[in-house]
Amino acid sequence: MLERLIAYLDSVKARDPAPRSRWEVLLYPGVWALAYHRVAHWLFEAELFFLARLVNHFSRMVTGIDIHPGAKIGRNFFIDHGFSVIGETAHIGDDVTIYQCVTLGGTNPANGKGGKRHPTISDGVIIGSGAQVIGPITVGRRARIGANAVVTDDVPEGATMIGLKARSTLVPAEDWLKEFIPYGTPCDDPCAETSGPARDCLEKLEAELKTLREEVAALRAEREPAQRSGTDD
Missing domain, CATH: 2.160.10.10 (Hexapeptide repeat proteins)
Known part of the structure; x- marks a missing residue:
C-alpha cells in the first residue's frame, strides 16, 4: 500500500x-x-x-x-x-x-x-x-x-x-x-478553422464591406460639387 x-x-x-x-x-x-x-x-x-x-x-x-x-x-x-x-x-x-x-x-x-x-x-x-x-x-x-x-x-x-x-x-x-x-489545451494549436464555411463567410463579409465603402465614396463625390456650388452662390 x-x-x-x-x-x-x-x-x-x-x-x-x-x-x-x-x-x-x-x-x-x-x-x-x-x-x-x-x-x-x-x-x-x-x-x-x-x-x-x-x-x-x-x-x-x-x-x-x-x-x-x-x-x-x-x-x-x-x-x-x-x-x-x-x-x-x-x-x-x-x-x-x-x-x-x-x-x-x-x-x-x-x-x-x-x-x-x-x-x-x-x-x-x-x-x-x-x-x-x-x-x-x-x-x-x-x-x-x-x-x-x-x-x-x-x-x-x-x-x-x-x-x-x-x-x-x-x-x-x-x-x-x-x-x-x-x-x-495545446497552446500552439489553432483555436478556429481558417478554411471551409467560416473562411467563405469572412470573405463574403469583406467583399460586402468593400462595396459599401465604394458606395459611400461615390455619394461623397456627388455631394462635394453641390456643396461647392452652393458656397459660390
Whole structure:
C-alpha cells in the first residue's frame, strides 16, 4: 500500500510543477478528496448508503470537491484545486487529470430513466478548468477538454475540444504524443478553422464591406460639387 501511495504522489508531482516534495502533495485537497472517496465508494458498494453519503458530505466540507460515492475512479486520478463535481454514474479511467470547477454531470432524471447518466472518461484524459462534460457520453483516450468547454457528445480518442458547445480542433492524436499537456489545451494549436464555411463567410463579409465603402465614396463625390456650388452662390 505504501508503494502505491508513493507512486500516486509521484504521478501528481509529475503533472504539477508547484510542489517541491511528496509531503506538499499530501496537503492537496484533490488528494484528500480521492482518499475520502475510496472509503465512501467501499461503503456504497456494501450498500451502506447513508454512511457513504456521510463520508461524502464531510469530504465536500473540507475539500470543496463533491464526488458521489457511486462514481468509479481508476488509478492516479488527480484533481488540481477544488470545487469540482463528479456524478454518481461517472466512470473515470487511469491517469486522468481535471482542474478546478469541472462538472461531470448527468442528464435530467425527471424522465424516469435510470442507469448511466454521467460521462465515461477514458485513460489519460485532461479536462481544463470550468469545463462541463454532461450526459452518458464517452471521452476517448488522451482527449483534451479545454477550459470552459461544454461537451455533450462523444469525444474521439486524442481530440482536443474547445468552445460552447465544444467542437474539435481536429488535432490528430499522432501529432500530440506527449505524456501530459497542462490544462488540456495545446497552446500552439489553432483555436478556429481558417478554411471551409467560416473562411467563405469572412470573405463574403469583406467583399460586402468593400462595396459599401465604394458606395459611400461615390455619394461623397456627388455631394462635394453641390456643396461647392452652393458656397459660390
